[in-house]
Amino acid sequence: DVKVTQSSRYLVKRTGEKVFLECVQDMDHENMFWYRQDPGLGLRLIYFSYDVKMKEKGDIPEGYSVSREKKERFSLILESASTNQTSMYLCASTLRGEQYFGPGTRLTVT
Amino acid sequence: QQPVQSPQAVILREGEDAVINCSSSKALYSVHWYRQKHGEAPVFLMILLKGGEQKGHEKISASFNEKKQQSSLYLTASQLSYSGTYFCGTANAGNNRKLIWGLGTSLAVNP
Numbered sequence: 017d018v019k020v021t022q023s024s025r026y027l028v029k030r031t032g033e034k035v036f037l038e039c040v041q042d043m044d045h046e047n048m049f050w051y052r053q054d055p056g057l058g059l060r061l062i063y064f065s066y067d068v069k070m071k072e073k074g075d076i077p078e079g080y081s082v083s084r085e086k087k088e089r090f091s092l093i094l095e096s097a098s099t100n101q102t103s104m105y106l107c108a109s110t111l112r113g114e115q116y117f118g119p120g121t122r123l124t125v126t
Numbered sequence: 127q128q129p130v131q132s133p134q135a136v137i138l139r140e141g142e143d144a145v146i147n148c149s150s151s152k153a154l155y156s157v158h159w160y161r162q163k164h165g166e167a168p169v170f171l172m173i174l175l176k177g178g179e180q181k182g183h184e185k186i187s188a189s190f191n192e193k194k195q196q197s198s199l200y201l202t203a204s205q206l207s208y209s210g211t212y213f214c215g216t217a218n219a220g221n222n223r224k225l226i227w228g229l230g231t232s233l234a235v236n237p
Contacts, residue, residue, distance in 0.1 A: 047223060049224070056229070057229070058128075058213065058227050058229040058230055059168070059215075059227040060227075061225075061226075064223070064224055072223075072224075074224065075226075106167060106168075113156065113173045114173065115158070115168075115170060116170070117167035119166075120167055
């Protein structure tokens with residue numbers, strides 16, 4: 017069965033902290049994505065990766081970076097967390113178009 | 127560039143039908159439909175590639191009108207389990223690796 021896991025369901029961080037969100041998939045998928053989801057704004061793409069060490073900016077990359085050292089793991093990094101980064105973060109992976117989502121991490125920055 | 131979904135919200139009684147539309151101003155390579163229940167991650171329903179094909183998933187089907195850059199999701203004889211928010215994601219011909227998502231249509235099915 018397909019599985020995408022995220023390191024935390026809920027996370028509370030302070031302004032200015034460096035935050036790491038981890039995503040792992042067990043399906044040998046090449047493409048992985050990081051989204052944030054906010055009420056009224058839908059799903060917005062932050063970054064995606066189509067191969068190990070390959071990344072491409074999405075629609076809202078400012079304030080974020082990513083790392084993909086191994087095929088199964090895609091990390092989202094908030095270099096210096098700010099309150100406007102409080103959101104639900106969803107990771108997804110895909111092989112032939114169908115995106116499989118992780119359960120999400122609800123991040124609160126205080 | 128973001129696809130436009132309509133309606134924004136719909137309320138049905140169990141057994142009724144509904145249509146959700148997704149329109150884009152860009153040339154589309156594919157349209158993807160997902161359903162998200164409250165507090166859960168989006169779940170894949172179907173993909174439609176350009177060519178005007180129609181697909182089905184149980185009592186949910188969809189069509190893709192390439193000329194109009196529009197897709198419609200048809201929910202027939204709705205069940206309580208159909209409640210949730212439906213999102214369309216579109217892939218453009220120039221970059222079909224990533225999806226651009228609509229804002230969603232909230233569907234509530236009541237007994």
